[in-house]
Amino acid sequence: MADAAVLGAAVFLILTSAAPLRGDRMGNATRSIVTAVALIALTGLAACEQKNAYVAPPPPKVTVAAPVERPVTLYLEATGNTAAVNTTNLVARVPGFLESINYQDGATVKKGTVLFTIEPETYALKLKQAQAAEASARATATQTQADYERQVELVSKGSASKSALDTSTANRDTALGALQQAEINTKLAALNVDYANVKAPFDGTVTARKYSVGEFVGANSSPTVLATIVQLDPVYANFAINEKDVLRIRAEIRARGLTEADLRKVPVEIGLQTEPGYPHKGTLDYASPTVDATTGTLTVRAIFDNPNRALLPGLFVRVRIPTDTIDKALLVPEAALGADQSGRYLLVVNKDDVVEQRNVELGAADGTLRVIEKGIEAGDRVIVSGMQRAVPGQKVEPVQATAAAAPAPKG
Numbered sequence: 375m376a377d378a379a380v381l382g383a384a385v386f387l388i389l390t391s392a393a394p395l396r397g398d399r400m401g402n403a404t405r406s407i408v409t410a411v412a413l414i415a416l417t418g419l420a421a422c423e424q425k426n427a428y429v430a431p432p433p434p435k436v437t438v439a440a441p442v443e444r445p446v447t448l449y450l451e452a453t454g455n456t457a458a459v460n461t462t463n464l465v466a467r468v469p470g471f472l473e474s475i476n477y478q479d480g481a482t483v484k485k486g487t488v489l490f491t492i493e494p495e496t497y498a499l500k501l502k503q504a505q506a507a508e509a510s511a512r513a514t515a516t517q518t519q520a521d522y523e524r525q526v527e528l529v530s531k532g533s534a535s536k537s538a539l540d541t542s543t544a545n546r547d548t549a550l551g552a553l554q555q556a557e558i559n560t561k562l563a564a565l566n567v568d569y570a571n572v573k574a575p576f577d578g579t580v581t582a583r584k585y586s587v588g589e590f591v592g593a594n595s596s597p598t599v600l601a602t603i604v605q606l607d608p609v610y611a612n613f614a615i616n617e618k619d620v621l622r623i624r625a626e627i628r629a630r631g632l633t634e635a636d637l638r639k640v641p642v643e644i645g646l647q648t649e650p651g652y653p654h655k656g657t658l659d660y661a662s663p664t665v666d667a668t669t670g671t672l673t674v675r676a677i678f679d680n681p682n683r684a685l686l687p688g689l690f691v692r693v694r695i696p697t698d699t700i701d702k703a704l705l706v707p708e709a710a711l712g713a714d715q716s717g718r719y720l721l722v723v724n725k726d727d728v729v730e731q732r733n734v735e736l737g738a739a740d741g742t743l744r745v746i747e748k749g750i751e752a753g754d755r756v757i758v759s760g761m762q763r764a765v766p767g768q769k770v771e772p773v774q775a776t777a778a779a780a781p782a783p784k785g
Contacts, residue, residue: 437759438723438772439706443752446703446745448738449694450623454613454644458687459677460576460605466592467569468492472585472600479582483574483603490572490583490600492591497563497570504563508556515549522546578605604687607680610659611644613693614671623697637661642676644691652694654678654685704750705743710758711736720750721757721764723772729757731766 466472470493477489525542528534574580581602585591591598615623627637638659643652656678665672676693678685685691711734712719722730732754737745750756755772757764764770 433727433769433771434763435760435771435773436723436729436757436764437775438755439758439775441704441706441746441750441752441754441756442743443702443704446700446705446738446740447696448698448700450615450619450697452613452615452693452695454611454691454693456644456685456687456689456691457610457612458604458606459608459610460578460603461687462575462603463597463599464489464572464574464580464601464603465597465599466490466492466572467597468497468566469592470496470570470590472587472589472591475583475587477580480579482579483577485574485576487574488571489574489580492570492572494567494570497567501560501563501567504556504560508553508560511549511553511556515546515553518542518546518549572600574603576603576605577607578603606683606686608656608677609680609685609687611642611656611676611678611685611691611693613674613676613691614666614669615674617665617670617672620665620672626697640695642678642693642695644676644678644693646685647690647692652692658695700737700745703737704746704752705740706746706750706756707758708739708742708744710756710761711744712761720746721761721766722750723755723757723770727769727772729764729766729768729770 472490473493474491475489476491477483477487483489522539522542522545525534525539529536529539581604583601585598585600591600638657640658642656642658644654644656645652656676658674659677660675662673706720710720712721717733718736719731719733722732724730732749734749735747737747739745755774757770757772758775760770
């Protein structure tokens with residue numbers, strides 16, 4: 375464009391100098407051409423100068439939102455594992471052949487259900503035998519008691535000797551001892567009849583059997599485990615609290631004057647790895663009286679109703695316990711937080727639309743939001759999207775949004 379302007383100026387000078395040498399008609403035409411050429415050259419030069427001028431870009435757009443202000447419950451968070459309230463091995467308490475198995479492997483049974491039967495007829499006969507021996511011993515005791523009473527009466531009248539009374543007394547005492555032994559044998563035989571029927575000690579689910587019908591069980595020195603029954607409702611959750619939290623919680627308990635009964639009402643929430651949040655609600659059940667010196671933690675247990683068997687013993691769980699409530703907490707999206715060597719920070723747009731970096735102190739997480747304990751105020755405009763375009767100390771064009779619904783930053 376500069377070359378064209380120079381060329382136009384040169385043509386203008388040549389034609390101007392040549393114009394007076396010719397006639398007026400020729401001069402007028404020449405002057406018209408010269409004027410047109412000059413205007414074209416000057417227009418091109420002006421256009422070139424306009425194109426090269428620097429124009430500052432507009433301020434970048436960022437999305438801002440005021441912190442969400444609402445009550446927030448503070449939680450003590452931990453991890454733990456579920457455990458059965460009751461787990462018992464079903465053992466053969468009397469020796470004999472396994473006559474029947476009365477359940478399906480993995481079945482849920484009620485307390486008192488007969489699960490295994492070990493030669494019941496044999497032990498029923500032994501019970502009858504013991505009962506017969508008891509009846510005989512009772513008859514003998516009755517007879518010796520009557521003889522003793524007669525001897526006492528005769529001795530009082532002088533009709534019998536003292537030695538005869540002593541013999542009668544000994545016979546009576548021996549008979550009474552034999553009766554007592556017979557009664558004990560009867561009770562033992564009755565217990566064995568009961569033990570021949572292995573029953574569920576509580577409501578629960580029974581594992582697969584370990585022996586088959588016809589096998590001889592209960593003869594070893596150690597108990598023969600036939601199966602295991604597990605109670606799944608309710609269920610425990612065991613977890614640990616670190617020493618620092620233990621001291622803080624104990625101080626709060628003393629300050630509030632809580633009793634052991636009050637502590638058992640403290641709500642506890644748990645969630646499985648595949649579950650969002652903490653859908654299972656329970657209460658505190660037990661806390662160890664001592665802190666483990668090797669780990670610096672206190673063992674704690676909570677109990678949960680489990681009617682649908684959603685919780686199985688041994689599962690990993692996330693645990694949280696409410697500890698306090700903040701009436702007016704300030705929350706911002708987690709995505710709005712940045713980090714550098716000085717710690718965590720937020721970018722805030724001031725009243726002049728200039729970006730400021732605020733160092734903040736973080737509190738508890740609440741879903742996708744984070745409590746800010748220090749560093750911002752309720753009316754601040756926090757940048758929640760477009761942080762990569764915001765530079766502290768420079769102007770931006772803020773677009774208002776709601777913190778709870780602000781989009782996550784892109785790129």
